[in-house]
Amino acid sequence: MNGAQTLVSTLVDQGVDICFANPGTSEMHFLAALGENPKMRSVLCLFEGVATGAADGWYRMKDKPASTLLHLGPGLANGLANIHNAKRAASGMVNVVGEHSVSHLKYDPPLTSDIEGLARPLSHWVRRAESPDTVAWDTAQAVAKASEHPGQIATLILPGDTSWQQAGAAPVLPPTAAATRKTPRAERIEHVARVLRSGEPALIVLANKATRGAALEKAGRVAAATGARLASQFFTARIERGAGRVPIARIPYAVAQATAFLREFKHIVTVETKEPVAFFAYPDKPSLLKAEGTQVHTLVEADEDSQLAFDMLLQALGASATTPLVQARIETPVPTGPLNPASIAHALAAALPEHCIVVDESLTTGRESMGLTMGARPHDLINNMGGSIGYATPVATGAALACPDRRVFCMVGDGSAMYTIQSLWTQAREGLNVTTIIFANNSYAILKAEYANMGAGSPGERALSMIDIDKPRIDWLAMAKSMGVPAVAVETAESFYEAMARSTREPGPCLIEVRL
Structure with a gap:
């Protein structure tokens, strides 16, 4: 086996059986190895921030790391915002970052960069695979690090020559040890x-x-x-x-x-x-x-x-036999009338199916949702721990791959959605059960509130132009259609409920534009 094949084989043997990939020229041997190994699922992402965010979503639902494939330093840089979010959420992941071959680096080709320098601030473990003979050891250590509690970010840099050269003897692996959690004092x-x-x-x-x-x-x-x-x-x-x-x-x-x-x-x-x-x-x-x-x-x-x-x-x-208080079921009537944070939350409470997953990046519109959905059917809620926007659609993608039998609802503001809207394409390609809900208020509404909170006064016309996104207005239905995702726009609370309920009866992804 060459170094790339050894890396993929070791990932699978260590329990990492999915790779969210955005490959480039330096990673072609690794890409070939991904395709050759039937135990590894490869998921193409059209932007590295989608790949790293999807790995975060996978971990949050599976409690085990996924891998990513990123192209050199710029590819890693494109994925760093959602690596930051994953680190803050204590999600483990193994990032495989391609690199030029050693013989080529001395000529300082255009894509040369300090990959270790980019990786270290947001990684718990960084290593460069120096030889195909050490790839298995390096990979096993990366997976072990990512699998710790709390989850860790491991970044393994794979030079092109390490990837294509043949490994010698049987791979040598470090001693295995099950991930454990410390006992409180x-x-x-x-x-x-x-x-x-x-x-x-x-x-x-x-x-x-x-x-x-x-x-x-x-x-x-x-x-x-x-x-x-x-x-x-x-x-x-x-x-x-x-x-x-x-x-x-x-x-x-x-x-x-x-x-x-x-x-x-x-x-x-x-x-x-x-x-x-x-x-x-x-x-x-x-x-x-x-x-x-x-x-x-x-x-x-x-x-x-x-x-x-x-x-x-x-x-x-002395309370081991105490019975916990649990939330009673609250049957929420289907709301009617205009859309506002309360009617949106009531529509969610009525529509959420049992054991669905809700990924929330709605910021302003969805702030009422948590309090008013307490008595909804049992579900999981995922939030953005790191605050870097553009996390929701990738995380929903990873969560849907981790739990294919559960419907995922992704609530996201229109400004945030534009960061990683490429997720829709991956959802369509993979046939994922994701309902993406775009709250379209045509502005970075959170920033209007923060403008006042910061004591900056009332924003003038020029300042407002930097936080409004209505000129031109984004055509969300056309955006979804272009990436193979059926979409509908709603303007009332009852039509929002009906669109959500309908999405649970039809497999695959869809998009609901909530026009505010």
């Missing part, structure tokens, strides 16, 4: 138990693995036993929510609302996250959102086992 558990037994108002802020599965159920038991409230940060990697699940409040985005929400708590207990902070700095507003005198206590560090921590905490509280 017992004294920390006892301290938090004392805090919760005090009866003073306490908020437990959950993140990462703690917002789903057994960890969330056990957190619900702690809340029921102590009266503490459960919450998440405004953005969370993935939450299991809806009827039958333990409900979690959402700390508001706006500073004034967030500080008002947190004012009543004397204690904040963090689980796989840090204390709440403002998303941006604003003149005359605090960065830390807790009230003066509120104490912050760490229950679970980011690399620890939150399910085990809640088991230990329940034992310390």
Whole structure:
């Protein structure tokens, strides 16, 4: 086998069986190896930011890393924004970045760049494969790193000659070790138990693995036993929510609302996250959102086992048999009339099918959605942890590939959608069950609000022209059609509901333009 074949074979043997690819000339041998290995699924993405975002979505639903194929330094640079989002969401991925052959690099060809320098700020592990004989070892280490808890970003640079040269003896692999989560310190558990037994108002802020599965159920038991409230940060990697699940409040985005929400708590207990902070700095507003005198206590560090921590905490509280409070089903009538954040949220609550996946990047229009869909059918919610826009359509693509039997609803503003709209083409090519909902207000509406929040006054005509996108107005129906995705526009709450409901009955992707 050559180096490229060894790399693909090792990826598959280590459990990485999908590659989101945007290949170039330097990666042709790797591309050939992807095509030759029937155990590896290759997914073509028309922009590297789609590839890295899709790998993020895959991890969030599978809890195992995908690989990407990126073309040299510029290709990696194109994918960095969604690598940033994935890193913030603790998603593991293995990025394979092509490079010129060693003999060619000395001539400084046009695409030469400092790939390691580009990769390091957003990677936990970076290595250059120096020889086809070491590729298997390097690849296995990359997968092991990406599979750690929390998930890690591993970047493996593959020079062209390493790719096409033949490997010698049988591949040598490092010793394998199952990914483990650290055990929380017992004294920390006892301290938090004392805090919760005090009866003073306490908020437990959950993140990462703690917002789903057994960890969330056990957190619900702690809340029921102590009266503490459960919450998440405004953005969370993935939450299991809806009827039958333990409900979690959402700390508001706006500073004034967030500080008002947190004012009543004397204690904040963090689980796989840090204390709440403002998303941006604003003149005359605090960065830390807790009230003066509120104490912050760490229950679970980011690399620890939150399910085990809640088991230990329940034992310390003598509450292991406590039944958690769960969300009741709320039958939401189909809304009628004009579209606004409340009617949109009610339409979602009525239309979401059981066990669907909601990827949310709606920013302004969708801010009511989480609170008003608490009693919807059980579903998973995915948010943008890193704040770099253009994450939703790629993440929805990866989530749909990870869970082909579940409908994915992707809620995204029109400004954000334009960053990675190429995702629609991949969804059509792969026949993915994704309903993309474009909230078309023809502007970067979030920036209009932030203009005021920053104390910059009222935007004048020239300033507004930089955050309005209506001249020319984007034709979303034509955009979707051009990439093979059927689309419809809606202008009322009832037609929005009907379009969503219809999408769940028809396989494959579709787009709904919500005209605001």
